[in-house]
Amino acid sequence: MMVAINKRVSYDIGCMKSLRKLPDKVALRFLDMMTRYMSDPSANGLNLETVEGAKDSSLKSLRVDQGYRAIAFEVGRDIMFVHVNEHDKAYRWAVNRRVKLDPDTNRIRVVEEIDLTVAPTEASTAAEPRLFAEVADKRLLALGVALEELSAVRALASIDALEAAEEDFDPLTYQILYGLAAGYTDEEVYALTGVPEEPEVALEKAVQDLTFDRMIETEESRQTIFIPEDEAELRRVFEEGLEGWRVFLHPEQRKIAYRDYNGPAMVRGGAGTGKTVVAMHRAKHLADQIEQDASRAGQRVLLTTFTTSLAQDIEANLRTLCPAHLDARPPRIEVINLDRWVSQFLKRKNFAREVAFFGEARDRLDQIWREVLDDHELPEGLSEPFIRAEWTQIVQAKGLTDQRAYLKASRAGRGTPLDRRKRTALWDVFADYRARMISAGLAEPDDAYREAIEILASEAPNLPYAAVIVDEAQDMGEQAFRLIRAIVPVTSIGDRNSLFVVGDAHQRIYGRRASMSACGINVRGRSRRLRLNYRTTQEIRAWAVSILEGVSVDDLDDGTDSLRGYVSLMHGVAPELVGCRSEAEELEGLVAWLRALPEDQIRLSDIGVLCARRSDVARVHGAFQTAGIKSVVLQAGADDRSVPGVRITTMHRAKGLEFFAVAIPFLSDAAFPPAGALNAAVDAADREDIMTQYRSLLHVAATRAKKALRVTWSGTPTQLIS
Numbered sequence: 001m002m003v004a005i006n007k008r009v010s011y012d013i014g015c016m017k018s019l020r021k022l023p024d025k026v027a028l029r030f031l032d033m034m035t036r037y038m039s040d041p042s043a044n045g046l047n048l049e050t051v052e053g054a055k056d057s058s059l060k061s062l063r064v065d066q067g068y069r070a071i072a073f074e075v076g077r078d079i080m081f082v083h084v085n086e087h088d089k090a091y092r093w094a095v096n097r098r099v100k101l102d103p104d105t106n107r108i109r110v111v112e113e114i115d116l117t118v119a120p121t122e123a124s125t126a127a128e129p130r131l132f133a134e135v136a137d138k139r140l141l142a143l144g145v146a147l148e149e150l151s152a153v154r155a156l157a158s159i160d161a162l163e164a165a166e167e168d169f170d171p172l173t174y175q176i177l178y179g180l181a182a183g184y185t186d187e188e189v190y191a192l193t194g195v196p197e198e199p200e201v202a203l204e205k206a207v208q209d210l211t212f213d214r215m216i217e218t219e220e221s222r223q224t225i226f227i228p229e230d231e232a233e234l235r236r237v238f239e240e241g242l243e244g245w246r247v248f249l250h251p252e253q254r255k256i257a258y259r260d261y262n263g264p265a266m267v268r269g270g271a272g273t274g275k276t277v278v279a280m281h282r283a284k285h286l287a288d289q290i291e292q293d294a295s296r297a298g299q300r301v302l303l304t305t306f307t308t309s310l311a312q313d314i315e316a317n318l319r320t321l322c323p324a325h326l327d328a329r330p331p332r333i334e335v336i337n338l339d340r341w342v343s344q345f346l347k348r349k350n351f352a353r354e355v356a357f358f359g360e361a362r363d364r365l366d367q368i369w370r371e372v373l374d375d376h377e378l379p380e381g382l383s384e385p386f387i388r389a390e391w392t393q394i395v396q397a398k399g400l401t402d403q404r405a406y407l408k409a410s411r412a413g414r415g416t417p418l419d420r421r422k423r424t425a426l427w428d429v430f431a432d433y434r435a436r437m438i439s440a441g442l443a444e445p446d447d448a449y450r451e452a453i454e455i456l457a458s459e460a461p462n463l464p465y466a467a468v469i470v471d472e473a474q475d476m477g478e479q480a481f482r483l484i485r486a487i488v489p490v491t492s493i494g495d496r497n498s499l500f501v502v503g504d505a506h507q508r509i510y511g512r513r514a515s516m517s518a519c520g521i522n523v524r525g526r527s528r529r530l531r532l533n534y535r536t537t538q539e540i541r542a543w544a545v546s547i548l549e550g551v552s553v554d555d556l557d558d559g560t561d562s563l564r565g566y567v568s569l570m571h572g573v574a575p576e577l578v579g580c581r582s583e584a585e586e587l588e589g590l591v592a593w594l595r596a597l598p599e600d601q602i603r604l605s606d607i608g609v610l611c612a613r614r615s616d617v618a619r620v621h622g623a624f625q626t627a628g629i630k631s632v633v634l635q636a637g638a639d640d641r642s643v644p645g646v647r648i649t650t651m652h653r654a655k656g657l658e659f660f661a662v663a664i665p666f667l668s669d670a671a672f673p674p675a676g677a678l679n680a681a682v683d684a685a686d687r688e689d690i691m692t693q694y695r696s697l698l699h700v701a702a703t704r705a706k707k708a709l710r711v712t713w714s715g716t717p718t719q720l721i722s
């Protein structure tokens with residue numbers, strides 16, 4: 001039958017996978033047919049034919065070329081491609097497959113119907129152990145395994161057999177089985193799959209929605225089905241193999257990103273759970289809304305981060321997700337780290353002082369501090385580092401500009417108590433420092449933020465921003481949150497979709513902390529948590545989580561967070577933990593480890609060596625040069641993976657990156673946390689904070705590894721891992 005009218009064409013994940021195994025010529029020919037159909041269906045009709053003997057009469061075949069056929073499911077206004085293969089193989093594949101609407105899991109599934117009268121006999125006669133012998137059918141079905149697949153599930157002997165059969169199972173069934181084989185609880189399996197735990201609820205809703213054209217649009221179906229928006233997207237995804245996070249979101253991710261919120265929303269989740277992915281889709285969704293509404297022309301979404309490198313990565317990724325929003329004039333999405341945004345904004349407003357983010361201006365501030373501290377008699381028992389920390393963590397962080405406010409301020413979290421007399425004396429020091437800083441033409445970042453907030457109080461309505469999306473929120477301080485709120489203030493028409501904040505306090509590594517509600521950002525009832533780690537193997541994830549054991553972590557607001565239900569969908573080898581006799585031996589071992597990694601499977605640029613200090617980075621670099629191993633020391637800025645060489649960088653810089661294999665050397669008790677960091681502690685509470693910060697830093701470093709992690713030390717290991 002020739003399909004000429006404009007049908008909605010979609011692609012099941014199995015179709016995309018099968019295409020990848022075919023010669024490029026065939027895949028391109030298929031893409032060509034599909035894009036031509038999409039651009040002009042009446043001129044480029046699709047000739048779908050019945051598949052003789054297929055159990056599912058809605059399965060059709062399409063001639064791609066002489067030797068290849070595509071299999072599609074056709075119903076109503078929909079055509080969904082499910083498989084492409086050589087002629088005979090395609091037909092064989094199709095004969096026992098069924099496309100079914102599954103109200104229990106709220107999705108469309110492609111399952112192979114196995115003849116139940118044959119398979120159990122085979123299973124029961126086999127002597128070898130069965131992987132799921134202990135799991136009752138009822139439990140498998142409740143979790144979402146398709147009934148048609150039960151006998152195939154029963155026949156599985158080992159986890160290797162399961163992995164080998166991945167493509168024979170419906171993707172959801174595979175995920176469930178994988179989770180069970182990994183020992184996950186039912187709750188964890190539900191987190192993994194996004195299947196609702198309460199099937200009755202799904203059922204009620206589904207009964208009215210039980211048509212293909214509705215069911216295909218559920219967040220659950222969209223986890224495995226790609227519905228291109230336009231020809232350009234179809235081309236981008238197929239030509240560059242860009243599916244993954246751009247197309248197949250976890251149902252939770254899609255639910256969070258593609259909806260409206262009646263106020264600020266927040267997304268938390270452990271490392272690698274796709275928070276940045278969700279932030280990018282959110283930006284796309286909001287920019288789509290702007291594009292579709294002529295009255296909103298000129299509006300834009302600000303997507304902001306703490307570090308410059310993450311902003312650069314996000315911009316590069318958005319270029320592959322929704323390039324038109326970035327290229328529009330003016331752009332509908334702007335990506336920039338918050339410090340830079342503030343600098344540019346203040347420059348336009350002719351702010352006269354230089355903002356000391358780092359470098360020479362910071363040195364001049366240090367010099368001013370030294371002069372001020374020399375000129376004042378300091379209250380007894382308070383050290384110079386303590387006074388500077390008090391300035392940064394209390395006065396500047398909270399934006400206190402007069403003595404009265406400082407005398408009243410809460411100092412929760414600071415260990416050493418200060419009575420009124422001491423506070424009064426300290427304020428003299430602070431006031432003097434501020435005066436000298438101003439007359440030197442300098443400002444600290446917190447001053448710049450405060451200045452910007454003041455200007456925004458009257459100017460915000462003139463700015464083009466319709467919404468702000470914040471990534472890495474755990475590293476933003478109070479002034480940053482106040483600024484973000486000031487960019488999109490609550491207006492007379494409300495606070496809809498204004499703010500979307502993404503972060504994970506387990507990964508806080510810059511010592512800043514703020515409660516969003518204290519800064520006018522109320523996310524109550526609009527806070528979500530992601531739990532499936534897409535990046536790291538289960539083994540590495542578990543080790544990385546163990547570093548944080550016993551640490552209490554906030555939820556970026558006034559509550560606490562946890563990593564409950566945080567799971568991975570990949571297995572691998574356990575992290576290698578290696579004690580050495582000396583650092584020289586550690587370096588030798590590192591070189592040997594690198595040389596032993598399978599060169600044909602791992603590119604050097606996909607290996608990271610992460611160190612606590614810059615001096616260690618230099619040492620590793622030297623050792624690699626001597627050994628003749630090509631390496632690149634990563635500084636600020638994006639990591640261009642087309643440049644070959646093992647990446648060596650600091651743990652701080654590694655945030656936002658990911659590698660196939662990661663090595664973390666120099667984790668001896670004496671070296672980690674570095675003595676310099678601990679010596680700077682002003683009291684016991686501060687020391688505790690520094691220890692927690694280094695735990696988080698190590699957690700961040702470990703969670704950069706996708707498949708392999710090697711941790712080494714010489715002598716006694718750091719107490720953070722023992």
Ligand SMILES: Nc1ncnc2c1ncn2[C@@H]1O[C@H](COP(=O)(O)OP(=O)(O)OP(=O)(O)O)[C@@H](O)[C@H]1O
Pocket residue numbers: 244245246248249250253269270271272273274275276277278504507533534535655656658703
């Ligand atoms: N739905 C998805 N499908 C495939 N891959 C995904 C999906 N979501 C996320 N990923 C991948 O998982 C990895 C981690 O995602 P992302 O960086 O967004 O996580 P994150 O929570 O921001 O991590 P971190 O907190 O460690 O920075 C990336 O490689 C991303 O492409």
